[in-house]
Amino acid sequence: MELIQTYLLPVLFAFASSAAFAVIYNVRGQGILVCATGGALGWLVYLLSAPLLQSDIAQMFAAAVAISVYAEVMARIRKFPVTGYQMVAILPLVPGGGIYYTMEHAINGEIDAFLASFLHTLGLAGAIAVGVLLVSSSVRMYQSFHLSRRGNRP
Amino acid sequence: MDYYGLLNLAADLGYGLLESGAEIYRVEESIQRLLHAYGIPRADPFVIPNCIIVSFRTPQGQTLTQVRRMPSHGTDVDLIERYNDLCRRLCREIPSLEEAQSRLKDIGQTRRCYSFPVLMAAYFAVAAAFCLLFGGLFRDALCAGIGGLATGLALTALTLLHANLFFKSMLCSALSAFLALALTHLGLGSHSQLIIIGSMMALVPGLSFTNAIRDVMAGDMVAGITKIADALLTGISVALGTGFALGLARVLWGV
Numbered sequence: 001m002e003l004i005q006t007y008l009l010p011v012l013f014a015f016a017s018s019a020a021f022a023v024i025y026n027v028r029g030q031g032i033l034v035c036a037t038g039g040a041l042g043w044l045v046y047l048l049s050a051p052l053l054q055s056d057i058a059q060m061f062a063a064a065v066a067i068s069v070y071a072e073v074m075a076r077i078r079k080f081p082v083t084g085y086q087m088v089a090i091l092p093l094v095p096g097g098g099i100y101y102t103m104e105h106a107i108n109g110e111i112d113a114f115l116a117s118f119l120h121t122l123g124l125a126g127a128i129a130v131g132v133l134l135v136s137s138s139v140r141m142y143q144s145f146h147l148s149r150r151g152n153r154p
Numbered sequence: 155m156d157y158y159g160l161l162n163l164a165a166d167l168g169y170g171l172l173e174s175g176a177e178i179y180r181v182e183e184s185i186q187r188l189l190h191a192y193g194i195p196r197a198d199p200f201v202i203p204n205c206i207i208v209s210f211r212t213p214q215g216q217t218l219t220q221v222r223r224m225p226s227h228g229t230d231v232d233l234i235e236r237y238n239d240l241c242r243r244l245c246r247e248i249p250s251l252e253e254a255q256s257r258l259k260d261i262g263q264t265r266r267c268y269s270f271p272v273l274m275a276a277y278f279a280v281a282a283a284f285c286l287l288f289g290g291l292f293r294d295a296l297c298a299g300i301g302g303l304a305t306g307l308a309l310t311a312l313t314l315l316h317a318n319l320f321f322k323s324m325l326c327s328a329l330s331a332f333l334a335l336a337l338t339h340l341g342l343g344s345h346s347q348l349i350i351i352g353s354m355m356a357l358v359p360g361l362s363f364t365n366a367i368r369d370v371m372a373g374d375m376v377a378g379i380t381k382i383a384d385a386l387l388t389g390i391s392v393a394l395g396t397g398f399a400l401g402l403a404r405v406l407w408g409v
Contacts, residue, residue: 010287017283017355023268023276024356026230043287081238083177084231087361094360097288100351103393107400125360129367136368 007047014043014092022088031085034074038089042067046093057120057127063093064131072139086132095124155193157212159251164188165220166258167244168199168206171237175229178369178377181206184241191245202377203384226319236261270310277306277356281330285352290345294352297343301330301353319384320391323357327395330354335403350396359388 018039075082098121105114185199281302370378
């Protein structure tokens, strides 16, 4: 029962929100399923890595890496640009809560709390960006390595 | 070869890609590949979020340049996929310029969109699912869904009125936050914070921030910095809108 509460339900909700975002960004057909699975996978990694990493910035980084790898693999299989899927799958990770609490502290005039949550939100967003970047740069490096070995340098 | 026609084709393809929200490097690469396939060894496309410049030298030594201005636009993954696919095909098959141009036009004209009710249902679902994800109850999810629906309706209406991006996100977030607080006041919702967070997720610029960082790292500094400024301003306007609603609720109901 606890397993369902802590893991299954959030993953299900992440799946639903990614699917809905996919519709808003005009993804069609099976692509919706691909995006939604990516969103669910990201959230699952985020939850599962909690005992290991114990910091939500590091967890966010792990989840972003997992989604990016998944998106790269799916893009190869389906022969479509990777970004569409990746963008939509990453959306559930976006720190909306952080932005809200930052704003609330700012309105209440709690400068210390405001700064703390602002920097934390920035850290979360940065962790996602770095995770995405790590995977896409690695893939690009691997591709150009392959090209240069075949002798036709780009 | 009609190099003016080729220049038009390349610029139109780039315009289509950028307008549907493709990344900067994809637009530049596609233009370069297309021109390469049609026999221009070296082309210099320069793309930033609201401008495309394509320039190349013909084998006769003439320099041709075209500048296209890009208005503000949304994201359409389906169109990106189709333009990208077309670019690959053109590079492989190298059809005549007329045929390539008509295929390009075809994509722009047969744009596939979800119907309005489906889109609004999606806005509802996004907000409700996020509210549940952050730990809201089912009643809260219902309220968040209503907020999300209002956001979707307001976004569509304001887009029709050509409101600018920042005003749009400010107004929409104020509306959804106010609805959330009103519904909580009426007793339908119980956690107003979670409802507000859920219903503003469709407006939060997390995505454009991530993309912006990516552009900066890829070396497209101008594009990246423009997008970071855009994301920060959008974030601030969402926060301002929500803050306005919170202040108003405090005056009205003293919560």
